[in-house]
Amino acid sequence: MSHNRYDVIIIGTGAGGGTLARKLAPTGKRILLLERGENVPREKDNWNSRAVNLEGKYQTKEVWRDRNGKDLHPHTNYCVGGNTKFYGAALFRLRKEDFGEIRHHGGVSPAWPIRYDDLEPYYGAAEQIYHVHGQRGEDPTDPPRKCEFPYPAVTHEPRIQHLAEDFAAQGLKPFHTPLGVMLDENDSRKSKCIRCGTCDGFACLVGAKADAQVLGVDPALEFPNVTLLTGAKVERLETSPSGREIAKVIVSRGGRREEFAGDIVVCSCGAINSASLLLRSANDRHPRGLANGSDVVGRHYMGHINSVMMAISKCPNPTVFQKTLSLNDFYGPSSDWEFPMGHISFVGKLDVDALRAGAPAIAPGFVLETMANHSLDFWLTSEDLPDPNNRVTLDREGNIVLNYKVNNEEGHRRLHAKLKELLKQQRACGIHGHDCHQGLFARNLFVGDRIPLAGVAHQNGTIRFGHDPKTSALDINCKAHEVDNLYVVDGSFFPSSAAVNPALTIMANALRVGDHLIERLG
Ligand SMILES: Cc1cc2nc3c(=O)[nH]c(=O)nc-3n(C[C@H](O)[C@H](O)[C@H](O)COP(=O)(O)OP(=O)(O)OC[C@H]3O[C@@H](n4cnc5c(N)ncnc54)[C@H](O)[C@@H]3O)c2cc1C
Ligand code: SF4
Numbered sequence: 001m002s003h004n005r006y007d008v009i010i011i012g013t014g015a016g017g018g019t020l021a022r023k024l025a026p027t028g029k030r031i032l033l034l035e036r037g038e039n040v041p042r043e044k045d046n047w048n049s050r051a052v053n054l055e056g057k058y059q060t061k062e063v064w065r066d067r068n069g070k071d072l073h074p075h076t077n078y079c080v081g082g083n084t085k086f087y088g089a090a091l092f093r094l095r096k097e098d099f100g101e102i103r104h105h106g107g108v109s110p111a112w113p114i115r116y117d118d119l120e121p122y123y124g125a126a127e128q129i130y131h132v133h134g135q136r137g138e139d140p141t142d143p144p145r146k147c148e149f150p151y152p153a154v155t156h157e158p159r160i161q162h163l164a165e166d167f168a169a170q171g172l173k174p175f176h177t178p179l180g181v182m183l184d185e186n187d188s189r190k191s192k193c194i195r196c197g198t199c200d201g202f203a204c205l206v207g208a209k210a211d212a213q214v215l216g217v218d219p220a221l222e223f224p225n226v227t228l229l230t231g232a233k234v235e236r237l238e239t240s241p242s243g244r245e246i247a248k249v250i251v252s253r254g255g256r257r258e259e260f261a262g263d264i265v266v267c268s269c270g271a272i273n274s275a276s277l278l279l280r281s282a283n284d285r286h287p288r289g290l291a292n293g294s295d296v297v298g299r300h301y302m303g304h305i306n307s308v309m310m311a312i313s314k315c316p317n318p319t320v321f322q323k324t325l326s327l328n329d330f331y332g333p334s335s336d337w338e339f340p341m342g343h344i345s346f347v348g349k350l351d352v353d354a355l356r357a358g359a360p361a362i363a364p365g366f367v368l369e370t371m372a373n374h375s376l377d378f379w380l381t382s383e384d385l386p387d388p389n390n391r392v393t394l395d396r397e398g399n400i401v402l403n404y405k406v407n408n409e410e411g412h413r414r415l416h417a418k419l420k421e422l423l424k425q426q427r428a429c430g431i432h433g434h435d436c437h438q439g440l441f442a443r444n445l446f447v448g449d450r451i452p453l454a455g456v457a458h459q460n461g462t463i464r465f466g467h468d469p470k471t472s473a474l475d476i477n478c479k480a481h482e483v484d485n486l487y488v489v490d491g492s493f494f495p496s497s498a499a500v501n502p503a504l505t506i507m508a509n510a511l512r513v514g515d516h517l518i519e520r521l522g
Pocket of ligand 2: 181182192193194195196197198199200202203204205206207209210321
């Protein structure tokens, strides 16, 4: 076997690729991981809000274009572990209903070609690997689970506990957000996680976040049959003359072109980069892009309708680790509305530098500081629907173009209004005797409410899986219908986006595809 030939090549080491690497490593097969980024350096700036939020130190400097040809500076990270290095580690299963067709105000969210039950055991396995802390039975929409959460729920700090009690008094069912952190609240001496205020959006300086580097790639690399090349950007996939298999993986590394071959090639570059790689790999046999006879590659881009809502009151919010509470009472149809609105949770506690990064330049520092000290910083997620015209394409120079027009917005608007209404009915928080009723008002972090297009954190849908090769690019094992040795295991395969965070579903699916590959490889 040539030294550049492997049994399996995995491109990208994020939630999908990193998890698959861990799953396949014990097989003894020769596995190559190709990652365009480097390891995130461990340094004090990991936890420096100014460096992270204002200077964008770890974010890619790559420039994409929007549909008007304007520059787009994507909030995405190229590194070992992918975006999980920076994620908030809220690790949700999709709801059982999310796998079926759902009627929304803006249209229909299509069914998946697999059922929740097909993924259930893999959700359980992914929760084990990624140290998920949670409390069974609290979330009214939580799908049936065969096993308990592997770790107890992360407790609320007093301000959040107070809010949870208020929500409960209003007849709602607040619950503890399932979180992937290596926290032991009973033994702080032994706990890797210190419950700091710089988790969501930051890399963990002490390696206590359950990310795909620490818990996917690193354990895989303990096996001698697994090799990782960093700074290795895959430029193109070349097929055999028949077009039925990938013959060469073309990589640029350190300014040089290198070629690798794999019996199996798994693309896991994130939904936008995987689609662009397939489009860039067009050839005579695949004129519209690799594995794209259906013309769906790059289409149906989804990224959720997300906003940050700061609810600012006289009541101070001294919470350090804020992301412990969620609300799914409006996830599906409710007595308030016949259609789904979405999911309410928290971002990490915002500070002055985070606000400065999103605030108009005229806002004086002391105003931002007061806001940050008093705000509850909610994260609202609603489902966006797969529109074929929302798509990733390439411009003439091969740069990524992201064409997206938001849809299904009414539910999100109502979710905002509902949360504001609920917050107006809160009790005095009792912290320093302040009354939350007075002066409570809601302000949005981003002008115009929403996380802008550049916020591609929840990207998915661009290489959907399905039974029909005319309407999907991947089969139900996430193998390309048209290429026998090509698989995709990042967020691209989603036929619909649901309205909870995507990473656990990507991880669980990678484990499912891993089982299929183990069987195939024999
Ligand atoms: C700030 C932030 C907070 C988030 N919080 C949450 C959360 O709380 N819960 C949740 O579920 N999700 C969260 N997410 C989203 C979550 O991180 C993603 O859904 C998940 O990482 C996607 O996994 P993936 O495998 O599709 O892609 P990624 O994790 O993005 O991995 C793709 C990898 O491919 C590499 N790559 C790309 N192109 C190439 C190429 N051409 N050659 C070689 N390598 C390449 C990239 O460098 C990267 O390592 C958050 C994301 C961000 C940015
Ligand atoms: S120590 Fe815990 S809270 Fe802080 S970044 Fe690491 S995992 Fe997150």
